[in-house]
Amino acid sequence: MEPMNDAMELFRHQRAVRAFSDRAVTDDAIDQILQAAIHGPSGSNTQPWHFIVVRDQAVKDQLSDAYEEGIREAYGDATPARGADRQPLSAAPVLIVPCVDTPPSNRAGFQTGASIYPNIQNLMLAARALGLGTVLTTLHRRRKERVHEILAIPEGIESAAIIPLGWPTRTYGPNRRPPLANFVMQDRWRS
């Protein structure tokens, strides 16, 4: 995909990308993307983020297997087929695993998620601005214990997503959404 610098266009052109070429992703690109992530907000400005950048093929393979099990558990016979547009996670040059602190006294909830998913969105938009593809995946959560063991994530930390990152194998058109009016109300709820 071509790089994109116009922010208003960027939102429309961010797509879920699940297939990547062999082209390497530079450390500089990853730094830029993670810089964007840490400039996002967090509750009380606690900045409770950790980003695990996975390039080791053996680790990617293990994460990919756990994720595929999660998909099969979630979708059963309707599991989306692997193909040109859906490679296994292990095929991406880089996997980024954004994690967030969870105080033991505090079960992970809205506030926890709200302090990591905006950062993940920044990360994905920055990647798209550079012409790189990503997709927010969360189904590894169905194999959370195994994934945390693979990555040696300590107690009190939650993994929020696994984000494959790489150069897309094709171009993608803008994302499609229904008209804005379908989602918006004025002054109070109206059904």
Ligand SMILES: Cc1cc2nc3c(=O)[nH]c(=O)nc-3n(C[C@H](O)[C@H](O)[C@H](O)COP(=O)(O)O)c2cc1C
């Ligand atoms: C909370 C959440 C969880 C998601 N989990 C997955 C996932 O596990 N695997 C996956 O391939 N895509 C996942 N997605 C990506 C969505 O399928 C994608 O954002 C949606 O289809 C829109 O794609 P588009 O922007 O290209 O139109 C997830 C998205 C969100 C917001």
